[in-house]
Amino acid sequence: GNEGSSSSASANTENKGWPEEITLVQMPNENNPQAASLHTQLREHLSEELGIKVNELEGGSYAVGIEAMASGNLDVMLASPMSYYQAKERAGAELLVSPQTSSEKHNYYTAFITQGDNEKINSMEDLKGTNFAFVNAASSSGYLYPKGTLVQEFDLDPDLVEQSDYFFENVTFSESHPNSLMGVAMGDFEAAAVAASVIDSMIEAGNIKEGDIKEIGRTADIPDASYIVRGDLPDDFKESLKDAFISFENEEYFEAIHEDPKTRFVAVEQDYYDPAIEMLDAINALEEVQE
Amino acid sequence: MNKKSVYKIPIEQKDYKKTVAIVLIIMAALLFSVIYLEISVLEMLMGLPQFVMFFFEKFLPANSDNLKQYIPSVIDTLGYAIIATYFSTILAFIFGILISENTNKFKTLRVLTRGFVSVLRNIPFIIWGSLLVYIFGLGGIVGVLALILVTIGFLSKSYAESIDEISGDKLEALRANGASYFQILFHGVIPQFVPAWINWTLFSFEINVRASVVLGLVGAGGIGVLIDTNINLFKYGEALTIIAVVVSIILLTEFITNSIRKRFI
Amino acid sequence: MKPLLSIKNLVKVYGKDTRALNGISLDFYPGEFIVVIGPSGAGKSTFIRCINRLVDPSEGELIFDGLHMEKLSGRKLRKQRAQIGMIFQHYNLVGRTNVIKNVLHGQLSNIPLYKSLLGLYPYEDKKEAVELLKKVGLEDQIYKRADELSGGQMQRVGICRAILQRPKLLLADEPIASLDPISANIVMQQLHTISIEKKLTCIVNLHQVDYAKKYATRIIGIKQGKVVFDGAPSQLTDEMVRNIYEGKESQMTLQAGNHPVSLAVGQNNE
Amino acid sequence: MKPLLSIKNLVKVYGKDTRALNGISLDFYPGEFIVVIGPSGAGKSTFIRCINRLVDPSEGELIFDGLHMEKLSGRKLRKQRAQIGMIFQHYNLVGRTNVIKNVLHGQLSNIPLYKSLLGLYPYEDKKEAVELLKKVGLEDQIYKRADELSGGQMQRVGICRAILQRPKLLLADEPIASLDPISANIVMQQLHTISIEKKLTCIVNLHQVDYAKKYATRIIGIKQGKVVFDGAPSQLTDEMVRNIYEGKESQMTLQAGNHPVSLAVGQNNE
Amino acid sequence: MNHIRVTSKGSVIKAILLVFILGAVFFTAISLINLDMTKFFERLENVPGVLSNMMAIDLSVIPDALLSIVTSLALAFLTLVVAVFVAMLLSFLAASTITPNRYLAIFIKGFFAIIRAVPSLVWGLMVIASLGFGYTSGFIAMLLPAVGYLFKSFTGSIEEVGSEIIEAMRSTGASWLSIIFHGLLPLCITSFVSWITVRFEGNVEESIGLGIIGVGGIGLLLTQSISTYNYGQTTTIIIMICLLMFMIELMATKIKNKIKFGNI
């Protein structure tokens, strides 16, 4: 059978209109690459709590996930603010829970970096006139957030940022965080915006050395990716789902995924992402999404 | 004719058992796959209308407002594709000759090349992508290298198979003349290989034009990546326009090559 | 006189049990014009192809020009082969290449690769190629692609190629099968002349006994992989010819046919 | 009598300027045994291949059995073709398939696909196939792969295939080129017999004038794409034969050769 | 006659022109793209470092990998079988020597050009939106490129070798299907087998890119180990894939030789 065939229409009356099974997709996320087999534990937990089958999959693209949600083939998904907004617009998604770290240690942000021995670039102001790399026009942490930061800081026209010789001498889309990072380390770009977590992992893996790059600025903290749920599921089901997430207390899991055993899922309000979304709006990133 | 064969004239004198066994094994493997993967034909058929609907609802109408902005990408893409096709054609041709039994009688060399090409092909592209970026950083060269790697594996094998198909008769004549290996190659094999060669080279060009994933992985841009980005931003109309551009490039190339082929070869 | 080619106990077995050649021992001398006749399937083609090792013999010795052909390989084999011209039953031309290039392939072993690629064949060779093509009536087809020729035209191109090779030994597998009588005579005449003038040894498979008698200096009859006749044309009696061609096959078919069939037309009428 | 095949002003131009057929008009009647002769490259193969539309004529009409062949396509063309058997100069067998299957291909148009795939050919057909193969002396090769046969053996398989098709019109392109005299006679005899018994019309390209005279009821001479002779074998004088074969080509070559060459061997000696 | 041409005058000019065109195209392309060769050679020195970084083996992943390989193989095999049938049918319809209708052939060829031009992400979207996540989707998404490749290669083989046989069978009045089954299939089967094996590898590789639509298998495992920079796992998995493919290729060669020389 089809793991995703949990369309709400075929709801089971015995379960108060609940779906017979739900599909949950983990999205690749520069903050959350460790998607491996540990997610099974989360799935089993949810399944036990809800008493229905839970399918858990690895996604590859937010667009695919959101379209799947829109067509009723996907129920729960991990989403960044931008994706949440898109999912809300296109599929009526609602925010469900967000992982909350206890310590301050692991805040997610995007760093502005340059080569370690670059004398000329030492602060955000020095970025002006550089050869700069974003990740991809659809990336939150690799493009939207750093762009927002720049627009706010230097009062730029968001529509012109990518144009050569407006602020930067030249802007490239490198298509991935590691690409941006390696590009800077090797001198292909003078500077780039790269998720801090990627820098950590790349250093840890030995692909670059600590001194190869230096951080000259950063974005504000980026809210952690949260689970969102298809809006047209029964309300009580959504509640139960939320409870199921909150009651998940597997420390091994949180240690592995969020590097802190104390992390837990907490319920979030629908306006949790609003500040982020406002920022996105400020750089005209939301125009296209509205149908 | 003896009595037995009056009633029965077999038209085959082979062991059916083996054939039946092979067919059974394949059927079993198929059945296993279908059950193991829980594939349902019904579902596929039911999904079909939605499949088509999705396209018409989301992708139409095409949005060609930004057509002009694609031009640099188109030029880039063509440039990459042409250079990569040239190089991979030449390299794959050498490999193909080394792999084909028709042109390489040294078994060890054949097996070695075949193994080498097969490793090229079997290391997934994400790996090549990271390796290239870690080694060379970003830039045009990496894009070209990436494309060459993608095409060379399949192109070498395809060339080799096409060379294998060339009938031995004609090569025999050259062999009987005492022609050297390279003479047989250039005067016997290559002239007959030309049609297949053009065919495959076109195919590789086509792959190189739409190699969005590949160029994306090494950050080299191009028109394919543009499609992916537009989709991720839900700009389906624009994506469709770019797809149309890609299709036109491919059809146009095929048309041009065909007319060149008719006139020149 | 030392034989140019000496064959000892040649055996060829295809697959498991098709004994195409069944122990053939023969000596061939320079300048001989040998015609091999025999029923279809007797092993004539196999015999001829064993000589230049296009078919690897299963047993036996082949001494050509002092060297054991059956033991050679690589460059040495190539060098020997360059001495042996061959005309194929199925022409074996390179279809997508034009006529004159196909003919010049006969000279490939004598010029370096780069020259042949650039078409820089010696003027002499090109001239001879054109003359040969003229002689066999193909002067209008010189630049035509080989696969656009008629059957007989292809066969003539194959013949020119073999002659241009200027071999010591010429093997020909039914060189006139697809030719009209005039062309056939021209070709046989041409081979004959060369054979005499240049002391070239020719071994020619033929089905036409009359041509064999007319041109051969020696006729060899092969039947079921064995030599059943070896002698001068004059020794080949009608009785002998019948003996060569009548086999298990033909006997059967003679009975099976509605009328008794005369052995052959032309000179071999009963 | 109504002609079985009526050809009007047939023209075939290859490429831009090779006029292989240059306006041929002929009528063929049931039971005729027609031999087409002519120098190599005259257009004989092209002529025969135009009749069953393997080659599309450039101009002209071909009316076979009341239908315009040149206008047909699809199923109708196939139906007509099933009435026309063909023996190819290059045999055109399916190499990897065995001999009897190749022969049975002649019956493909008469049985449904699934039967042929399962090998369920009618017993009659199989029996006839085996008998035909026996008649031409191939009873030992029935299960051999076609590409393992000798040239003459392949040719005989091709002939059996065409006969098994039980056509109304049989086209044969040099059917005996690779055959030894006995096999050649058996084949010609067989064709002749069928032609008489079943009123089958045969059009046969031949290079051997003696065979033509022996078996034909009518001989047609083609030269440079034009009919230059059309009459009974008895009308074909030696003068006429020389006229047919001597052309621009042969004149040149006759001068070029060292000796004047006799026109043909056998019956056609000067 | 002082000079004798080996190629007719026209074709020499044509050849020169052709070389000229090809050269011009190449150099235009080079000038369009900025290829920094010095940078390239300078950075070659990174090769040993990067490679040694990747040289590690992690045997613990083997059980997981084996399981995923079964999944990938099953998917690749299933897709392959279906693709072979579809591609064969289409290529017989489209090969110029046997096509029942010239326009149909052009249509099919053009249609495939379009199908192939659509990137896999787009297919992924459409498939997921209509079928949801799962192997059924993966199956469809893999089918398309497989059919594309096989179609191309089959058509090439048929067009190259078939004409004589087609002629002979046509002249017996055999139907289109008969010609295919009795003439072309026996003739082309060896090359078809080669193409199929080439594609099988392609399929396994394709399944790696299918993370997009939530299909597991060895590809997913590999993507994960790369994105976590776990080179030990990565290398181990690659070695396993190569071994697997090597075995498959061996088997294919055996089958091919059986068909080629045996009496199947």
Ligand SMILES: Nc1ncnc2c1ncn2[C@@H]1O[C@H](COP(=O)(O)OP(=O)(O)OP(=O)(O)O)[C@@H](O)[C@H]1O
């Ligand atoms: N496919 C083709 N393309 C161009 N020219 C061709 C083609 N086939 C045949 N010709 C030319 O047409 C002429 C007639 O050829 P055809 O094959 O009909 O001759 P033929 O009478 O059968 O000769 P032969 O006795 O040698 O077989 C020849 O000059 C030949 O070169």
Ligand SMILES: Nc1ncnc2c1ncn2[C@@H]1O[C@H](COP(=O)(O)OP(=O)(O)OP(=O)(O)O)[C@@H](O)[C@H]1O
């Ligand atoms: N590749 C092969 N595999 C198996 N058997 C073969 C092969 N080639 C030839 N034979 C068999 O060997 C025997 C001799 O064949 P060969 O070709 O030498 O005959 P031939 O005398 O040239 O006949 P023809 O006059 O018909 O050309 C035949 O019975 C043939 O079937």
Ligand SMILES: [Mg+2]
């Ligand atoms: Mg022979």
Ligand SMILES: [Mg+2]
């Ligand atoms: Mg002919």
